[in-house]
Amino acid sequence: MKTRAEYNILDFLKDDSFLRSVLLLTDDDVEFWDNYVLENPEKKQEIEAAKQLLLSMTFDDETYSEQEKLELLEHVNDQVKSIRRHRLYVGFYKIFAAACVVALLSVGVYSFFAPFTSDNQVATIEKNRSNFEKDTRLVIAGERTIPLEEGDDVLYGGGEATISSINQQDERYAVDVNDSKVEYNELIVPKGRRASHLVLEDGSKVWVNSGSTFRFPTTFEKNKREVYVDGEIYIEIAKDAERPFFVKTSEMSVRALGTRFSVMAYHDELAQSVVLVEGLVEVQSNDESKKKILQPDHMLTLASNSMDITAANTYDFISWKDGLLQFRSQPLSMILAKISRHYDLYIDCEKDIKDLKCSGKLVLFDDPKDVLETISRTISLEKADSKTVPMSYEMNGNTILLKKRS
Template identity: 35%
Template sequence: MGAKKYPVCIYRKQAGYMQVDKYKNYTPTAFLKDRDFLRWQLFNNKEDALFWNDVIEKNPGLRLLIEEAIILYKENIRFNDFNMSDPEISECIISLQNQIRHKKKKRNSKRIVLGISAIAACIAIIISLPLLFNKDNDVQDISTFARAIPDNNDLYSSDTKLIVSENNTVILNNSESTIQYEEDGIKADDNHILKEESAPYNQLITPYGKRSVITFSDGTKAWVNAGSKLVYPAEFSKGKREIYVDGEIYIEVSEDKKRPFIIKTRQMDIEVLGTKFNVSAYETDKINSVVLLSGSVSISSNTRKKDIILKPDQMYSGNENSHTVQSVDASIYILWTQGLYQFESEELANIVTRLERYYGIRIECDPDISGLKCSGKLDLKDNMHKLLEELSQALPITYRQNTDGSYTINAIS
């Protein structure tokens, strides 16, 4: 029997549409059959948290019952594939029933346990949640999910972080970490994570001073520059492949004509089938850029009526209001993956920003000289002192290292 398709429900996001009082007579198992409760546990977003806080405030007697329901949810609802056939659903129900029976005997607990009918209802409700577990859709719009992530200054951390779920963050200490998504799990430096432990969306946070290389589940490979955040599904859907980027990556996309690869940023979407290109899209930068090495890419934006198609050795530069496309030597723009930085008539302010990110060291530049332009190549394997010395030989500037390890650049007096 083929995979069973389930209709998509419309979830009413606004708490005002929900009936808080309906939960007065709920039991823990009743909560596990409530799609709003399940959505709260699955996504744990701010809106749902506020709503359920309101439920508890208006019905204080429900607090212990809700806590019981959360415990039951975490112990028993652990599926990661809800695009299942009827026999597969039945098998999961039997498995869950056996697990719960075993836990009950082992602990001799008086805790309420899920019966087979409640489990079946839970599965049916979870499958019908909007855009959650139908693999033909993403769990949630990736841009909405990425932008809702709170900014907790992880980019200033000393370690790279791979967030595979709410309760599982893998700390990577290497200066250049390697992450690979394989059929049986996730390899991250010396760590191995089971895919069952992964949430629908994963996050890779590469702080200033660090770099990463990630191979996605489809074989697409991306080099991640310092100060970058990536959000992506642990497993791409059947219809498309999407990731969200805040920062800079060089990416080699595995060709799949049936599934376009889309990179989303704050300002633009880039769609490809199979190609090699560099994206610089730090949300703190005014200008974002795309440089194409091979293949073709289509760049779209909400502020433009027509998409822009790039050819090899072309660079797109733009913001929300304007853009340019020019011919370049594309190979220059990916030298950072080899520890080199080459620039042509680049403003000192931009050079300083790139060095700050790459090394994770703060550099204060006198605004009066920030517009000075320079051309050259820097070896990023050298220390900061040597690089600034080389810049001071090309420009009328001087520099000093401060007691806190930062640097200050001024004009020669």
């Protein structure tokens, strides 16, 4: 019988207390393993790899009560015996994560995760997790993942992260502040989830849209403030003349002192953009070949090695943070792309109406069918006769086709 000080990745994944600490976030177990890492720092990398394996898997939509989850955890050994008699594919059987993890190990997944030797590899797994997980979550310093409910607010400061829910008491999580090393956290909002709100330690407010990852430090450096985005954010920056604020994407850097603006930089989009609501920002391409100053009520677009500025109605580009979409003279295809991301559905339209300009306002209801009904009944397509063109839609699984009604 191994002692916990002798554990490897496989041993961690067989430990009921470890499973509870990661999957159920039970206080006693979380505290135990936090202390374990402090006492056994050489095991930190293996623990991190085990966590990533647990958190990187997908399961079906069946839900379980807390009691059912605990019962499943208590019967992991029984599941292992059963699994060894039947070949298992993740997601085929409706089994809770603990049993699935052990099952995966029995068919050789451990051999893939065992060779971790660097923080970069762990970070790669963390990044890949976003392709699988469907829940909004806060990742603290790459070590602890906290699931968030829709409507939760996250506040950083005073050495802790506070999560405020509408119907629950605030939950507080200790955050290690190390002056010698900048620790980064991530707020991940998958496609199909509502925008989330975050207050940084300097008081800056950030809204993170669907399909986005926002990376930020636990505490900012003394001479500058830097955050990173893959996706779309709206940010209201707290003024601090001594520490300029930088929002960085894969293609550009946005510098501001105190201002309000949005940044759109989805990795699967050809263009990235900045829309300035208030203040002044400087935008520079990552290769430093292009740099421009942006004035309020204007949008800068970086695409195809060019940087262009146009006038913009700013609320059209930030209305998503309020749970609606407002648009003026936008192509129908562009509007459907935004709705697709919000609901994690594939929504397209017939070729002959893709480029038709649309104006209107859509409330992002919980049910995407309500939005499609609104589009099909009320959106005006800007034609010469200025009449509303009736539309209909067809649904086939997660694919929806919008077409002009004949």
